[in-house]
Amino acid sequence: MKVKLAAPLEEDSIVDGEGLRCVVWFQGCPHNCLGCHNPETHDINKGIEVDLEDVLEQIRKLEFQNGLTLSGGDPFMQPEAASEIAKYAHELGLNVWSYTGYLYEDILKDEKMTELLKNIDVLIDGPFVLQEKSLACKFRGSTNQRVIDVKKSLESGRVINYYEDGR
Numbered sequence: 001m002k003v004k005l006a007a008p009l010e011e012d013s014i015v016d017g018e019g020l021r022c023v024v025w026f027q028g029c030p031h032n033c034l035g036c037h038n039p040e041t042h043d044i045n046k047g048i049e050v051d052l053e054d055v056l057e058q059i060r061k062l063e064f065q066n067g068l069t070l071s072g073g074d075p076f077m078q079p080e081a082a083s084e085i086a087k088y089a090h091e092l093g094l095n096v097w098s099y100t101g102y103l104y105e106d107i108l109k110d111e112k113m114t115e116l117l118k119n120i121d122v123l124i125d126g127p128f129v130l131q132e133k134s135l136a137c138k139f140r141g142s143t144n145q146r147v148i149d150v151k152k153s154l155e156s157g158r159v160i161n162y163y164e165d166g167r
Contacts, residue, residue, distance in 0.1 A: 001052040004017040004028060004080040006041040006073050009058050010022060011065065013045040015137060017097035017122065019066030022059065026072035029100030035130035037141070041073035052081050056088050070120070072100040076107065086119035095138075096120050104148055105161055122162050123148045138163070 006025040013021045025038075027047025033041075040046070059068065068089040075082040075098055086096045099122045100107070107113045107125075117123065124140050124147055132142035139147060152160040 002049050002051050003052050003078060003079055003086070004044065004047050004166075005055070006038070006047045008037060011053070011062065012071065015139070016069040016071060016099075017095075019083045020064060021067045021069050022094075023028055023060050023069045023071050024055065024072065024075070024082075026075045026078055028077040029072055029074040029101065030077065031074065031127050033101060033128040033130075035133065036128055038072065038152065044077070047073075050151070052084055055085060057160065059085070059088060059094075062092075062094075065094060067095040067097060067121075070096065072099070074100050074102070076100045076102050076113050077118060078109075079112040083112075083116040083119050088114065090119065095122070097122040097124070099124045101125075103152065104146070117150060118154065120150050123150050144157075 004027040006027040010023040013023045016023050027041055028044035029042045070082050104125045107117050111118050124145055126145040129142045129144050132144050134143050147162040149160045149162040
């Protein structure tokens, strides 16, 4: 399976989720949010096409990372490949966060996207809205975006804020 990435994997990120993380930058995003900090990732025809196995091998070689973050672009445009990456990260004991411009509720309407969602621990959902941009937002760019505890949300049938329990 091939996967379209915007850039090589980035190690040691401290801004794309809790802890020290590796970030997988997916190419392709349909949202085209005004003020997006990664507009070069929007065009699905750009980026680099790589074998999924090569990405998994790079993840296997990681050292000192607490987790893996799926970003981009939008990982939900490549749900099958992103799901395989997330599953593999879990096998290695890494937690998985993901960013998407889609809303959690809309993801649940698509079978392939839902399968990816089931392999994510924390989801930052919703488009970036320039008018709601705030530097006070933890791990997100605008106040409309939610930081969702996916496992608890799927179990309860409603969106559960990741920070609801005081984290």
